[in-house]
Amino acid sequence: MSTTTLLHIDASPRGERSHSRKLGREFVAAWQAAHADGRVIARDLGHNPPPFVTEAWVEGAFTPPAGHSAAAQAEIRISDQFVDELLAADELVIAAPIYNFGLPAALKAWVDQIVRIGRTVGMGAGGFEGLARGKKVHVIVASGSDFRPTGAYGAYNFFEPHLRGILGFIGITDVQFVYAHSLNDGNPLREQSLAEARTALKSLVAA
Ligand SMILES: Cc1cc2nc3c(=O)[nH]c(=O)nc-3n(C[C@H](O)[C@H](O)[C@H](O)COP(=O)(O)O)c2cc1C
Known part of the structure; x- marks a missing residue:
């Protein structure tokens, strides 16, 4: 039987103060307890943001390898590492803050590295088709206000539709948001919200 692999992504630039990191760590500990021989790949985008797409990257991603400049080779090698980690995983946990209604820049930079024609997206008879199928994704979202889709600021939540759309584009449709x-600071709902997130995460590990 092959080993189950979890890709653990952190996207907060904060350290010990980060709620998403804390919840992500707890999820991983519970996941490891439930998968005795499971393997965890840690990818800390918050503390080591991926590079942005450059002209050399575009050359590397969209032209045949034989003609690649040294710069294109170097940039695409980095992208390949992100893609390899993603494709190696059976499950992902993505722990991230909402920044200005959407994805923090480090997570968006990761998205730009892993959406790759020929690796995570293919061209079928009917157009684009996702190649990263069969994975389960858990997304832990931390926010200062109530950005749940049904919450007071739900109409401004561009994080969930964006990430769901991108994951769907590469073939991943089994996605849970917590x-x-x-x-x-000072929000009276804070402790209750954290407790509910912990309970929801535990049930996702068990599911
Ligand atoms: C640059 C920045 C932008 C933010 N934008 C939002 C926002 O749009 N909506 C919101 O509810 N909270 C926002 N916050 C608050 C964070 O989402 C909140 O502090 C969250 O706990 C951060 O995640 P972390 O604790 O894992 O670092 C923002 C915080 C920062 C620093």
Whole structure:
């Protein structure tokens, strides 16, 4: 039987103060307890953001390898590492803050590295088709206000539709979101929200 692999992504630039990191660590500990011989790949985007797409990257991603400049080779090698980690995983846990209604820049930079024609997206008879099928993704979202889709700021939540859209584009449709919301200092809902997020994450490990 092959080993189950979890890709653990952190996207907060904060350290010990980060709620998403704390919840992500707890999820991973529970996942490891449930998968005795499971393998975890850690990818810390918050502390080591991926490079942005450059002209050399575009050359590397969209032209035949034989003609690649040294710069294109170097840039695409980095992208390949991100893609290899993603494709090696059976499950992903992505722990991230909402920044300005959407994905923090480090997570968006990762998205730009892993959406790759020929690796995670193919061209079928009917157009684009996702190649990263069969994976399960858990997304832990931390926000200062209530950005749950049904929450007071739900109409401004561009994080979930964006990430769901991107994951669907590469073939991943089994995606669960857990919200730790209302985390701003002094918000009376904060502790309850964190407790509910912990309970939801535990049930995702068990599922
Ligand atoms: C640059 C920046 C932008 C933010 N934008 C939002 C926002 O749009 N909506 C929101 O509810 N909270 C926002 N926040 C608050 C964070 O989402 C909140 O502090 C969250 O806990 C951060 O995640 P972390 O604890 O894992 O670092 C923002 C914080 C920062 C620093």
